Amino acid sequence: MPLITVNLIENVFNAEQKAEIIARLTDTMVEIEGEALRPVTWVKIEEVPEGQWGIGGKVLDAAIVRHIQQGGSL
Helix, strand or coil: CCEEEEEEECCCCCHHHHHHHHHHHHHHHHHHHCHHHHHHCEEEEEEECCCCEEECCEEECHHHHHHHHCCCCC
C-alpha cells in the first residue's frame, strides 16, 4: 500500500491544483501497481511555510516559485 508524500511551499498551489496532484499521482501509481490497489493508494500533501525551504543556498517563498513557474530563474 503506497504512501506518496508531496512537499510544497505554502501558498503556491490552490485547492484545485492540489486535487489534481492527488488524482494524477494516484493514477500513475495504479498504472504501475494495478487497479486493485487504487483504494489503498495514499497521497499526502505537506505544505512547508514560506521562507523555510531553500535551494542552492537561497530561501524560497511563494513569489519566487511563481516567478519560476512563469519561466523565470532563481
